[in-house]
Structure formats: C-alpha cells, structure tokens
Amino acid sequence: MVNKPGAAGNSDYKLILNNQAEAYSGITGSKREKFCQDYITKKKQVFKQIHAKQLDAVSKTGKTISCHNGCTYCCMAYMQANIQECEAIVYYLYQNEQKLWHFINNYTVWREKLEQNGDMFIRCGESWLGQCQPGGGEQEPASLQEMEVEYRRQNILCPFIIEGSCSIYEVRPFTCAAIVATSPPEWCSPASSEKPATHVIRVPEIFDSGFYYGKIEGTVLAFMPLTVYSILKEGYKLLSGIPGLEGLDEISAGAGPKPFTDEENDQQYTLNKI
Numbered sequence: 560m561v562n563k564p565g566a567a568g569n570s571d572y573k574l575i576l577n578n579q580a581e582a583y584s585g586i587t588g589s590k591r592e593k594f595c596q597d598y599i600t601k602k603k604q605v606f607k608q609i610h611a612k613q614l615d616a617v618s619k620t621g622k623t624i625s626c627h628n629g630c631t632y633c634c635m636a637y638m639q640a641n642i643q644e645c646e647a648i649v650y651y652l653y654q655n656e657q658k659l660w661h662f663i664n665n666y667t668v669w670r671e672k673l674e675q676n677g678d679m680f681i682r683c684g685e686s687w688l689g690q691c692q693p694g695g696g697e698q699e700p701a702s703l704q705e706m707e708v709e710y711r712r713q714n715i716l717c718p719f720i721i722e723g724s725c726s727i728y729e730v731r732p733f734t735c736a737a738i739v740a741t742s743p744p745e746w747c748s749p750a751s752s753e754k755p756a757t758h759v760i761r762v763p764e765i766f767d768s769g770f771y772y773g774k775i776e777g778t779v780l781a782f783m784p785l786t787v788y789s790i791l792k793e794g795y796k797l798l799s800g801i802p803g804l805e806g807l808d809e810i811s812a813g814a815g816p817k818p819f820t821d822e823e824n825d826q827q828y829t830l831n832k833i
C-alpha cells in the first residue's frame with residue numbers, strides 16, 4: 560500500500576485529483592479515453608513485433624539477450640516519448656492507482672535530485688512551448704544528443720521504477736522497448752567503462768501524429784516523466800499548448816470547438832522543460 564502524498568506532502572495533489580476526475584468526462588473525454596485504450600492495444604502488438612525482430616537480430620549474432628526483469632541499468636537513460644505515448648501512460652496510471660501514487664511520490668524525489676544537480680531541464684533549454692513556436696525561444700535549445708549525455712551523466716533512476724522493476728512495462732515508451740543488450744547487464748550502467756553491445760529496432764510508430772482531436776502538427780517528442788507528470792497536473796491546459804490542439808482546454812470545458820489546424824508537416828518538436 561502506497562501513501563498518497565496528501566495536500567501537505569505535494570502541493571500538486573489537488574490539481575492531480577481534479578484532472579483525474581475530469582480526464583475522460585464529456586465528449587472530448589470520451590474521445591480521449593477511447594484513443595488511449597486503442598493506443599495501448601496497438602502498442603502491445605507493436606511490442607510483440609519489436610521483440611520478434613530483436614530475437615531475430617540477436618540470434619544472427621550467435622548471442623543472447625542479457626536484459627532481464629529487475630535489471631535497471633538502462634533506466635538511467637534519457638527517456639523520450641511522443642505525446643500520444645505519454646497520454647496512454649497517464650491513462651494506464653489512472654487505471655492503476657497504486658502505480659499512480661508511487662510515481663507521484665517517486666517523481667518528487669527524482670525532481671529534487673535533478674535540482675540538486677542544477678536542473679538540466681532549466682539549463683538546457685527554454686520552455687517546451689517556446690521551442691514549439693517559431694521564434695518562441697530566446698536561446699537555442701540544447702540538442703537531443705546533448706540532453707541525453709547530460710541526463711545520463713547524473714545516474715538518476717527513472718521514477719517509474721518500483722521495487723527494481725518498471726511499473727509501466729506494458730505501456731513503456733518505444734525508446735525503452737526498442738533497445739536490448741547482449742553484453743553483461745552492468746555494462747549498460749552509465750558508470751561502466753565498457754561499451755555495451757546493443758541492438759536497436761527502428762520504431763516508426765514513434766512519429767505518429769494522429770491524436771484524439773485530429774492530427775497534431777508533426778511529431779511532439781517529450782522527456783517522458785516530465786510530460787506524464789505535467790499531464791497529470793495540468794490536464795487539458797497542458798495539452799492545449801501543443802500546436803494543433805489549441806483551445807482543447809476550452810473545448811473540454813464545454814466552450815465549443817475552435818478552428819483546428821489540420822496541416823501535416825515534417826517538423827519535429829522537442830519538449831524539454833515542463
């Protein structure tokens with residue numbers, strides 16, 4: 560049994576509860592719920608395909624996959640996911656309240672560790688919205704590669720780990736599922752001087768732009784724990800800041816639909832700080 564943080568332990572507590580209560584209510588909420596359910600079903604199928612490809616690729620090398628339940632060495636890596644994945648993870652957490660409250664408790668500790676190191680998500684870039692809008696940021700955001708190196712250097716375990724295992728394994732990001740190692744597990748530790756032997760399967764689904772309110776503009780990629788927490792805390796308000804989803808918070812509140820941008824482009828966004 561995990562303790563809920565309570566109003567005294569986490570000032571976001573009430574916001575999170577409010578967003579949970581309204582997440583799937585009304586017409587927009589129904590669409591949102593259906594989208595998440597369908598997305599999770601599809602994702603599980605894609606996971607099977609990824610695993611089959613990994614087995615095939617690894618068997619050709621004559622080696623075996625060394626990843627196993629309880630190994631978390633690679634869970635100190637920069638975990639990127641698209642906004643649809645983050646939405647599905649939020650839905651999964653709402654269905655698994657023990658995991659939800661574990662995550663919220665872990666998140667507070669995880670965020671404090673980042674802050675003790677100077678909070679790279681503040682140092683490395685502007686607000687995510689600033690980066691999404693042309694000319695919206697005053698400084699060049701750090702590249703993804705810089706962010707990955709910076710994050711990994713800190714050796715901070717993913718806040719979704721519970722008792723040594725991934726608590727959202729069924730809906731984990733494609734970036735987590737896509738990679739397996741054949742070298743000794745400890746070689747994947749950021750502290751190891753050995754270079755791990757890994758196999759990465761390309762997952763085109765990460766670039767999906769379909770969402771429950773039409774198509775978003777391009778692919779919205781985000782640092783997963785920050786984004787999941789922000790959706791829990793901000794709900795539709797956060798989602799309505801995504802290009803193509805403007806006004807979603809008002810729509811969900813019953814204000815009626817606003818003009819919706821449905822143009823596709825190949826632009827790729829990075830949400831660095833939320």
Ligand code: SF4
Pocket residue numbers: 633634635636638717718719720724725726727728731732735
């Ligand atoms: S989401 Fe799961 S698999 Fe991915 S880094 Fe976090 S704990 Fe590890």
